[in-house]
């Protein structure tokens with residue numbers, strides 16, 4: 450007998466013909482409270498457009514694009530067809546000293562929507578891999594130009610750059626760092642820009658805090674620019690609770706980086722592919738970094754893939770020396786995997802056909818902003834933040850039990866048929882870019898109901 454699920458859920462699942470796990474023992478779940486989850490599992494079975502259906506056949510509105518990644522909505526036909534066709538045609542092609550046509554095609558397509566002058570695309574398989582790729586690229590770039598003393602990597606408090614050693618080292622979420630020893634040495638961090646005393650309930654970009662960027666000048670004074678390779682920031686910090694950059698902040702960072710020869714890396718794993726109303730946040734905020742890290746929306750979440758988009762001159766600096774030598778000793782077995790490339794091309798086609806990469810700059814974003822800000826004044830709410838089609842609703846945590854209140858709201862929403870995300874005591878929203886007004890109404894009213902009965 451199946452002991453994995455409680456009898457009621459199992460019965461419901463069997464009634465709709467869902468495949469259900471025969472055991473939950475072996476799967477060690479990522480970033481999950483494993484024991485709690487396995488007592489009351491939330492299992493998804495199908496998806497289409499704005500919705501999931503769980504194994505019991507219950508419809509769930511997706512207000513977080515899966516995990517910030519399904520920007521075109523679920524199971525889009527072009528993407529599905531591209532994957533199916535590729536799987537039947539060629540399973541794998543070695544990416545080292547070999548290639549296949551779709552890798553070139555996808556790179557061209559990504560470069561075409563990237564900021565001008567950023568025309569070189571290096572593939573990885575996740576945001577975390579892309580982050581570590583960008584950090585290594587920065588180190589190697591300085592070295593190949595004879596500035597090999599530039600080895601220090603800077604990040605920012607509350608930054609999330611994935612979970613690999615490079616990423617947690619420049620990252621600034623203590624829970625993701627404290628367990629893992631020394632990780633990569635020689636990092637340092639700017640302060641984060643969250644300043645609720647001055648900026649609570651800002652609509653779009655907060656007015657105050659451009660001066661937080663001057664922390665970079667302080668770190669230059671401390672370490673000397675000749676020792677600093679790069680600074681990496683998320684244009685909008687996502688995982689740490691949707692922190693929108695203050696007006697002028699990214700511009701100031703860019704100025705300081707240029708002045709000191711430090712590479713500026715934008716981690717656009719969440720902000721990339723239309724989340725802010727342009728293909729990349731670099732374009733939305735009018736600031737061109739030296740490297741862009743992206744993933745998630747690159748393939749609409751359908752096949753794992755990440756990428757680093759580099760300025761042409763960074764790439765070109767590597768193209769020296771003997772032509773038979775490998776210029777950048779880095780890459781993954783699955784860099785530019787055929788299935789991921791096919792999914793990426795199908796994804797970019799879908800975005801283009803439906804103008805999704807700029808949809809979050811239009812009326813729907815204004816409607817979304819009005820919706821999330823209408824939550825102000827509900828129980829426990831202490832701040833609301835938004836930009837494009839991303840929103841954060843920060844709750845007062847329960848004293849001594851951080852994250853518990855937000856997670857209880859998450860569970861209530863799930864019971865009501867709505868998928869959101871929580872980080873700390875912030876509720877995060879990043880719906881598929883195809884969202885319509887009626888969906889937004891439903892998201893907001895479901896959260897409102899949950900807040901009004903939250904402990």
Ligand code: PXG
Nearest residue numbers: 575576577609610611683688716718719744
């Ligand atoms: N950089 C940023 C800015 C991200 O948001 C990564 C890197 C890592 O990507 P991979 O594909 O390795 O997961 C991310 C991923 C959350 C949450 O709770 C966010 C992410 C991943 C998991 C959870 O908000 N973002």
Ligand code: PLP
Nearest residue numbers: 573574578779780781782783784
């Ligand atoms: N570990 C071993 C023993 C390997 O042979 C390889 C790749 O060949 C890796 C790790 C890295 O795997 P990937 O290229 O998928 O990142």
